[in-house]
Ligand SMILES: Cc1cc2nc3c(=O)[nH]c(=O)nc-3n(C[C@H](O)[C@H](O)[C@H](O)COP(=O)(O)OP(=O)(O)OC[C@H]3O[C@@H](n4cnc5c(N)ncnc54)[C@H](O)[C@@H]3O)c2cc1C
C-alpha cells in the first residue's frame with residue numbers, strides 16, 4: 425500500500441484516500457463543449473508520471489494534487505488543491 | 512499441423528511421448544505484412560486466426576512484447592457469460608458464447624470450456640428486482656436466463672451461508688446455465704497454433720515502440736527487432752492501449768488500472784458453478800485443478816504496476832468467506848495482478864482510429880476474456896474489410912464524442928466507480 429503525505433494530516437495509509445481524476449481532465453461550467461468533451465474523454469494515461477486529483481476521503485476530506493508515477497508508484501509531491509489554479 | 516486426437520495420444524503413449532511437433536513456429540519477422548496485430552493475448556491471436564480462416568488472408572503477423580498469453584489473458588479468472596443488461600453488449604457477448612461452445616473443435620485444441628453455469632446472487636429485494644429486469648431483457652433477446660428462488664440457490668450451492676443472520680443474506684439469484692469457465696492459457700495457445708498452421712507469423716519478444724507514417728497514414732511499426740512495414744495495423748494490447756496509441760499522437764478514453772485475483776490450495780470439488788455477487792463485487796469458482804479462484808475490485812486508481820493493494824484481496828476474501836464459510840479453512844497459495852484497460856463507459860472500443868491505417872481493440876476493462884472469440888471475429892472483419900462488423904458497430908471510437916456511450920453501470924467517465 426502507498427503512503428500519502430497529506431499536507432493537512434501528515435502521512436497516512438493510501439486506503440484513506442480516493443483517486444478522482446487527472447488534473448488536466450477537470451471540466452468547468454463555462455468551458456466550450458468541444459473542450460469539455462476532450463477533457464472528459466481523452467487521457468494521456470502515461471506509463472510514467474501524471475498529475476492527479478485525490479481526496480483524503482476518510483480523513484480530513486480535503487482535495488489534494490499528487491504527482492505520482494504509475495508504474496513505480498513513486499509520489500514526488502502532494503499539495504493542497506487550489507481551485508483558482510486549475511481551470 | 513499434426514491434429515491432436517485420442518488416437519494420437521494413445522500412439523504417443525506407446526512410444527514414450529516422442530514425436531510431438533512444436534505447436535507453433537518461432538519465425539523471424541519479415542520485412543512487411545499486409546496486417547500487423549500488436550499484442551499476442553487471446554484477442555490478438557483470435558483476430559489473426561479469423562483473418563486467415565474467415566477472410567483468407569495469409570500475410571499476417573502478431574507481435575508480442577513478452578510471451579503469448581502473458582498479459583491479462585493468462586491472469587484472468589476465466590468467467591465466461593453473456594448476460595449483460597444492454598443489447599449491444601449481450602448481443603456481442605452471446606455471439607462469443609456461441610463461438611466458445613465450438614472452440615475446442617474448431618481449433619483442435621482443448622480449451623476446457625466448462626459451461627457449469629454463472630450465478631449472480633441477490634442479497635435484497637432491490638437486488639432481485641434488478642436481476643429480474645436483467646433476466647427479462649436477456650430472454651427478450653433469446654438469451655438464457657433463469658431467476659432462482661432462495662431454495663433453488665441453496666440446492667445449487669449447498670455451501671452458501673443461508674442462515675437468517677448471514678452477513679450477506681441470500682434472497683435468490685439469476686443464472687445463465689450456458690456460462691462457465693475456460694482454460695485461459697489454452698485459449699491463447701489454441702488460437703496461436705491454429706493461426707500458425709494457416710501461415711500467420713506469431714512473433715514473441717518483439718515489442719512495438721512506435722509507428723512509421725507515410726503521408727499521414729500508418730505504414731508500419733518500429734519494434735525492438737527492427738522496423739516492419741504493414742498495410743494495416745491493429746492495436747490489441749489491453750492495459751497498454753494508452754502508451755501504444757500515444758505513439759500515433761492519440762489519446763483514448765481509457766485508463767490503466769490494476770486488477771488482482773488469487774487462488775487457494777487445491778481441494779476436492781466443492782463449488783461446481785460460478786458464483787458472483789455484483790452488489791459485493793466478489794466472484795468465486797473452482798478450477799479443474801481444484802483451487803478456488805477468487806477475485807474482487809480493481810485498485811481504483813491508475814497503475815501499470817501489475818501488483819496490487821493487499822486491502823483489495825482482504826475485502827474479496829472476507830466477502831467470499833462470508834458467502835461460503837467453508838472457504839475460511841483454505842490457504843491462499845498465490846495472488847497476482849493484471850493491468851486492465853478501463854474505458855470511460857465500461858464498454859470496449861473496437862473500430863478504426865482517426866489515423867489512417869490504424870485500428871483499436873481495447874477498453875475491455877475487467878471483462879474481456881469472455882469476449883475473446885467475438886472480439887477476434889469482429890476485429891478481423893474491420894481489419895480485412897475496413898468496415899465495422901454489425902455487432903461491433905455500437906463500439907466505435909467516436910461514440911464518446913457522439914454521446915452514444917454504452918454504460919452498463921451508469922456511472923459516467925470515472926472508471927474507478929465501475
Ligand atoms: C485479475 C483479472 C481477472 C479477470 N477476470 C476476468 C473474467 O473472469 N472474465 C472475463 O471475461 N475477463 C476477465 N478479465 C479481463 C480479461 O482478462 C481481459 O479483458 C482479456 O483477457 C484481454 O485480452 P487481450 O488479448 O486484449 O489482452 P492481453 O492478454 O493483456 O494481451 C495484450 C498483449 O499485448 C502485449 N503488448 C502490450 N504492449 C505491447 C507492445 N508495445 N508491443 C507488443 N506487444 C505488446 C502484452 O504483453 C500482452 O500479452 C480479468 C482481468 C484480470 C487482470
Ligand SMILES: [Zn+2]
Pocket residue numbers: 430431432433434480483484485486
Ligand atoms: Zn488529510
